[in-house]
Amino acid sequence: MKQQIIISGLGGQGALTLTRLLAEAAAALGLEVITSETHxxxxxxxxxxxxxxxxxxxxxxxxxxSADLGLFLTDKTLPAHRFxxxxxxxxxxxxxxxxDYFHVDxxxxxxxxxxxxxxxxxxxxxxxxxxxxxFCGAEALEQVLRDKTPERFRDMNLQAFKAGLEVSxxx
Amino acid sequence: MGNEAIARGIIEAGCTxxxxxxxxxxxxxxxxxxxxxxxxxVSIHAEWSVNEKVAYETxxxxxxxxxxxxxxxxxxxxxxxxxxxxRSAYLGVKGGFMIISADDPGPHSSQTExxxxxxxxxxxxxxxxxxxxxxxxxxxxxAFELSEKYxxxxxxxxxxxxxHARQTVALSPPEILDRPARFEKNxxxxxxxxxxxxxxxxxxxxxxxxxxxxxxxxxxxTPGDGSFPGVGIIASGVVFAHAWDLLxxxxxxxxxxxxxxxxxxPLNRDFIRRLEAQYQRLLVLEETYPVMELQLKSDKxxxxxxQTIPGEGELTPEVVGRILEKFLGRAETPGAAPPGGGVRPTxxxxxxxxxxxxxxxxxxxxxxxxGDIGCYTLGMNLGAVDTCHCMGAGISQAAGFYHAYAAGxxxxxxxxxxxxxxxxxxxGVPALMNAVMHRARFIMVILDNATTAMTGLQPTPExxxxxxxxxxxxxYLADLVRACGVKFLRECDPYDIPALMSLxxxxxxxxxxxxxxxxxxxxxxxxMLDKKAYERQPVxxxxxxxxxxxxxxxxxxxxxxxxxxxxxxxxxxxDGVRCVGCGVCSHVCPGGAIEARRRE
Numbered sequence: 001m002k003q004q005i006i007i008s009g010l011g012g013q014g015a016l017t018l019t020r021l022l023a024e025a026a027a028a029l030g031l032e033v034i035t036s037e038t039h040x041x042x043x044x045x046x047x048x049x050x051x052x053x054x055x056x057x058x059x060x061x062x063x064x065x066s067a068d069l070g071l072f073l074t075d076k077t078l079p080a081h082r083f084x085x086x087x088x089x090x091x092x093x094x095x096x097x098x099x100d101y102f103h104v105d106x107x108x109x110x111x112x113x114x115x116x117x118x119x120x121x122x123x124x125x126x127x128x129x130x131x132x133x134x135f136c137g138a139e140a141l142e143q144v145l146r147d148k149t150p151e152r153f154r155d156m157n158l159q160a161f162k163a164g165l166e167v168s169x170x171x
Numbered sequence: 172m173g174n175e176a177i178a179r180g181i182i183e184a185g186c187t188x189x190x191x192x193x194x195x196x197x198x199x200x201x202x203x204x205x206x207x208x209x210x211x212x213v214s215i216h217a218e219w220s221v222n223e224k225v226a227y228e229t230x231x232x233x234x235x236x237x238x239x240x241x242x243x244x245x246x247x248x249x250x251x252x253x254x255x256x257x258r259s260a261y262l263g264v265k266g267g268f269m270i271i272s273a274d275d276p277g278p279h280s281s282q283t284e285x286x287x288x289x290x291x292x293x294x295x296x297x298x299x300x301x302x303x304x305x306x307x308x309x310x311x312x313x314a315f316e317l318s319e320k321y322x323x324x325x326x327x328x329x330x331x332x333x334x335h336a337r338q339t340v341a342l343s344p345p346e347i348l349d350r351p352a353r354f355e356k357n358x359x360x361x362x363x364x365x366x367x368x369x370x371x372x373x374x375x376x377x378x379x380x381x382x383x384x385x386x387x388x389x390x391x392x393t394p395g396d397g398s399f400p401g402v403g404i405i406a407s408g409v410v411f412a413h414a415w416d417l418l419x420x421x422x423x424x425x426x427x428x429x430x431x432x433x434x435x436x437p438l439n440r441d442f443i444r445r446l447e448a449q450y451q452r453l454l455v456l457e458e459t460y461p462v463m464e465l466q467l468k469s470d471k472x473x474x475x476x477x478q479t480i481p482g483e484g485e486l487t488p489e490v491v492g493r494i495l496e497k498f499l500g501r502a503e504t505p506g507a508a509p510p511g512g513g514v515r516p517t518x519x520x521x522x523x524x525x526x527x528x529x530x531x532x533x534x535x536x537x538x539x540x541x542g543d544i545g546c547y548t549l550g551m552n553l554g555a556v557d558t559c560h561c562m563g564a565g566i567s568q569a570a571g572f573y574h575a576y577a578a579g580x581x582x583x584x585x586x587x588x589x590x591x592x593x594x595x596x597x598x599g600v601p602a603l604m605n606a607v608m609h610r611a612r613f614i615m616v617i618l619d620n621a622t623t624a625m626t627g628l629q630p631t632p633e634x635x636x637x638x639x640x641x642x643x644x645x646x647y648l649a650d651l652v653r654a655c656g657v658k659f660l661r662e663c664d665p666y667d668i669p670a671l672m673s674l675x676x677x678x679x680x681x682x683x684x685x686x687x688x689x690x691x692x693x694x695x696x697x698x699m700l701d702k703k704a705y706e707r708q709p710v711x712x713x714x715x716x717x718x719x720x721x722x723x724x725x726x727x728x729x730x731x732x733x734x735x736x737x738x739x740x741x742x743x744x745x746d747g748v749r750c751v752g753c754g755v756c757s758h759v760c761p762g763g764a765i766e767a768r769r770r771e
Contacts, residue, residue, distance in 0.1 A: 011516065019337070020337070033338070034336055038279070039280070046515055058302065058415040059303075059409060059413040060303075060333075060338075061332060063417070063489055064489050065506055107748065
């Protein structure tokens with residue numbers, strides 16, 4: 001099993017949270033995993049990217065044109081980070097705007113549920129989990145969400161995750 | 172995370188003092204040391220020191236008392252600590268002493284992309300170069316053992332990609348070393364005057380020569396299958412990991428001789444001899460300076476000195492991939508090219524720094540604005556930061572600009588230096604003393620957000636709390652400013668832009684009076700990333716009225732991420748998701764079209 005995933009967004013949108021959850025899910029399944037994150041200056045609203053490499057990799061970075069899957073927390077960073085995807089690899093984008101990618105209106109879902117805007121990231125994760133192609137299933141991710149989320153965010157995160165999951169199963 | 176793995180290694184190795192100053196990519200090490208100490212119940216003194224030099228010296232004394240000590244910092248922090256660093260190589264240590272200097276090839280969040288391994292070579296201190304979080308953790312224990320065996324500081328040099336990588340690591344219980352503090356006096360060593368130094372230098376040279384023969388730190392060899400006779404690849408740090416993955420991708424894993432160098436300085440002597448005897452072509456992959464390459468001194472080597480490898484920038488998989496293909500005679504894989512641009516970082520919505528910068532710029536349109544290191548360096552986007560050099564430099568530069576214009580005889584522009592609270596404590600105090608003493612005349616604004624924001628909200632000396640979350644003696648900015656001899660000191664909340672502008676004008680008049688000097692204004696508003704502080708402030712409902720002419724003044728001069736231009740109506744609108752309701756932009760619109768209503 002080898003899978004390389006990029007997570008792209010603007011600083012503060014919760015890319016680090018998704019990175020961590022995917023890595024925890026891989027570890028829970030007994031898979032080797034290594035991730036890379038953006039910290040520092042770019043976290044102040046700049047474009048950030050995280051990488052998750054599942055399988056027997058040594059390095060934390062994904063070469064351009066090699067990612068199997070892309071999660072974008074906004075369509076704004078698509079131009080900057082899409083080149084990491086393999087030709088034909090799927091981009092999943094949290095946005096209301098349709099385009100040449102799979103999209104789920106994460107901010108809209110969060111707002112309808114009365115959740116803070118940052119919960120859009122989990123709606124996107126739920127959406128991706130509901131579609132085939134991820135190294136793990138929705139149940140594995142949901143379990144990690146239950147186990148690893150601080151209690152005060154747990155319900156909110158699960159709600160957003162399930163809302164995203166429902167969108168994908170409805171499609 | 173790599174930084175957490177290093178911290179765990181520190182606790183497991185029985186270290187009893189860890190000191191640091193926050194700086195990306197090293198910031199997460201110390202908080203993790205404190206957390207693991209609490210979790211495992213071990214006793215350790217963990218502190219955020221006021222700067223890296225102080226951190227280094229504090230940790231060093233713990234080692235001189237026979238106890239294991241660690242000091243962590245980002246690479247430019249080692250510049251600040253270079254004085255004790257170089258001397259400690261000569262004098263040596265007692266309890267294991269490890270320096271973690273985290274490099275930032277790229278750079279991603281630094282003023283330089285200098286190579287700490289070069290600094291280690293300069294100081295004659297051995298340096299370990301991990302390729303992953305797991306390796307970094309294992310190296311911590313080895314570093315302490317090596318340090319104690321030779322009574323020498325040992326450096327661990329992770330890079331951003333190791334610090335901020337995450338991986339599962341195996342945990343062990345902390346080692347409990349029964350070593351009560353015991354400082355043995357030895358003036359010839361601990362106070363070494365020049366007459367002793369030459370002998371200490373000889374001993375240091377001898378230690379380094381012996382460490383270069385240590386079998387435990389020799390390069391790790393992965394032999395090829397003979398497909399590439401006489402060809403070898405040598406790599407250290409995370410570039411080794413990239414090379415490993417790339418060779419796998421190219422179907423060349425296990426086909427070419429590959430060496431991982433875990434200790435790039437001093438390079439193992441047998442290894443150097445073996446390379447010379449067995450290979451015709453060697454490729455050296457390392458970040459960011461040619462440290463191993465210079466020690467190999469061989470014309471068989473391709474690397475930075477032969478321009479096979481770019482002389483600057485991070486060795487990303489894309490860069491290494493092309494180099495490997497060329498070196499091994501493979502066809503180049505057409506790679507996807509990264510587009511330029513992207514979204515540039517900006518100060519957060521509601522940031523007090525933005526309000527302060529706006530006031531400074533509006534008050535002194537022709538002014539010179541020396542800046543400093545922190546979130547507020549982003550004030551350059553607003554045209555309110557003209558220089559960014561190194562910690563504390565903005566104050567000395569303001570003084571230097573004053574002297575330049577004053578001696579030049581022309582008109583002296585308004586000079587306004589901006590520095591963050593944590594940076595002022597770190598390196599601003601000596602600069603301010605010097606400026607006051609030499610009668611420079613400028614305004615210094617301390618942007619006090621009550622935290623070290625850029626690196627993740629570490630407490631400043633004013634907070635009255637230490638790295639372990641225990642009470643500390645608070646130190647106050649105003650007291651320090653007065654103690655530096657400053658006679659003009661005012662404070663205000665930058666959210667009140669008109670009030671801050673009038674204070675700045677008053678400060679400017681003071682600077683120009685015959686008895687004037689440095690005027691200091693403390694602009695105090697807590698960081699918006701501090702959720703508790705945000706909950707305490709009033710929140711306004713912002714709206715843009717029909718009076719908006721789309722003049723772009725607020726967009727260009729204030730640049731709040733919550734203000735956006737509606738391309739259709741050519742009017743500004745509030746992004747309700749990003750707006751935090753600080754109300755400051757109501758001061759900014761020249762036409763009064765932005766209104767703030769108190770939210771109930």
